[in-house]
Amino acid sequence: MQDFNKQHYDVIIVGAGLAGLSAAKILKEKGINYKVIEANSRPGGKVFSSYSTERPGYFELGAQFLNKDMTEMVELIKRSGMEILETDVTEDAVEIDEIKKISVDSIIEEVEKDLFIQIDQKDERLFELYKKRIKDNHIQKIISSYHSELFNINPKNLSSKALLDAKEKYLSTQSDLTHQASGPLNHLVLSLEKISKDKIVYDEPVNEVLETEKGYKIRSVNHEYTSDAVILAIPPTAASRLTYSPNLNHHFEKALYSYSDGAIIKMTWAYKKPFWHEYVVEGELKRLKGVIYTESQGVSVIDSSKVGDESRLTMFIGADIAKRLAMKSKAQRIEYALERLHDVFGEVARNYLDMEECVWVNDPYCGGGYSAKVHFNGLYNAATS
Template sequence: MTRQEFIKALTLLGISIPFTNLFANDKPSQKSTFTGNVLIVGAGAAGLSAGYLLKQKGIDFKIIEATNQPGGRMKVNHTFTDFPIPLGAEWITSDNIQFGQLVDTRKVLEKIKTTGYTQNDEYYVWHHGKLLRSTLDTLNYQKFIGSSWLSFFETFIVPSIYDHISYQEPVKSIDYTNDEIVVVSDKDRYTTDRIILTVPLSILQNKEIQLTPALPKEKAKVIENTAVWPGFKAFFEFEEKFYPSFVDYIIQPEIDGQVSLYDAAWGQASNRHILGLFSVGKPAKTYGSLNDSEFKNQALKEFDKIFDGQASRTYLKHITQNWSNEPFIKGAYISDYSAPKNVAQLQTPVDNKLYFAGDAYTNGYDWGNVHNAIHSATQSVNKILFN
């Protein structure tokens, strides 16, 4: 049963999934006997969360990040318009906002404002050349107002672990043959007791980091066979607003991915008319294969068809983000249609030395979003501390 089928089955049975249940395994009150040091590869949501949690426990750790900034797929553009544009993670994909794995949710919400969709928001699907009114199935999603997932990490997490992060230092190899693990980056050589690997799955699939010994066969097979969806987002500014809150393209078969158009300025203190285009899977691959001017023409042609020619008439400017072209990301996230038991395999540690955390390395209950990356980091830290 895939995640989609599982969630659908629960919905049909009238059972909702309380978000807090995802954290049932946590053991914060137990005392740890672990006294070694930990090296975390990657400073996205998972790497930053893992570092923050280790800091709370007084464990010696270091985070090594390939790029020159924290956040990974939470990247934000601050210049396109008068509110932050999330080029990756945008929505809080839960009706029950939970920063509580890391910090007091109430304190966060005093500083970071969010808002949710309502029944009044116009939701449509684009199907066989027709725009059809429908029911918003992302009704429980929240959006940040004037901030972002990245702001949350920059405000509440990064400051206390700032000194532990080294940037612009891609890790090249990890040798975990002996008790003392040897990690080599393009700048330095480190020894450590435990590793938390938080790089996107595609980085492991492409063997960008040489692992010695090679991963166990079963684990290597699951890594190789788990589909990572390409990812592409774009934002367009228009002179007028001619679009509703949300339009989902009906993609068939569903397993091919997703395209959504949405009012990106929705809920923001802004008078600008910004339309977002979110795509993963095959459509993202197609958009990403075009050069900027081809993409603009293609997108405006599509929007004109949906909105009676209003897009090209009122177009002002656009930006794009092709996640498949990011050298240290190489995709969006693992397919929504992955098998939960395979995802759970991705998280399994190797030899009690190599631990995995991130949106792909979960317990198989859910994956592909920031909440999952945080939770996965919590689980890996707990495994290191309490196993």
């Protein structure tokens, strides 16, 4: 039976992920009356740490990396009692492909520099740009796999104009893998949750957001809230599944339906020694920082070790392969990943100390992948529409 006890707030925040909790922190500081409504049983969204039961340590199942240009994130981490540590990747470390085993760093840099130049007013699929501007078939495979992991969506379905728009808005020139928090990011989530502890409700999916004469009405299965303002701190694909009053629907429908969910499976292994620090690349002994798989589109491996910490590799399986593997058992997914590692590193890759995986595919509330992306024929500027 529905219990529509009306409760009024200045602001309702839908979603207790990092965005929602950060917004709540600011409202708390300003003395604004607010409520946070979260569909899941925990806060954090895609920020989620798993603690090992076999040995000391933890794994980040979702978000993990940052760089120092992400000043707000750096500040939040420090305020939660942690420090920022460098990812243990040296300047001379290289990324290779798994077939020719050549360094791909300069290849990606050169292609990225020219790929989005002079995009026509008419949108086109990202994959069509490859065919027009990348003549070498192997390089085309490298870039396609790189983007399939980076964007978590098959390039055949991505909007070139939207990616250019996002690229121009990303101001940092640094890799976003340069640093990590010194401890589990759950510490950050819990420190933000503590600020709004009495303001958050869990296990309460919102179904409707309705505009009224005096503000907004937000309905879940069992409760109804009213507010002067609403912050939807959820992925656009999750927001598109809510019901809106006609005026709101007219204003936001095209933008929300311009997005497609990404798909990513993340696996991390801990090893006794970093065997990838000595690898023959084009006749020279090099230190590897990553591998891009061209025959397994959307699969990549990176050195995810922190300076002074244990040796780790993290594999990201993105886009179509992630969707297929999400339907398999955990054991089958792990074996698929270990086979990819074996192809490059040999049997030593199977001798790990510990590992963990997490599947971010078709989550009803968090969406999939790192984030949603604008699909071909969507509004390229949907984020600001």
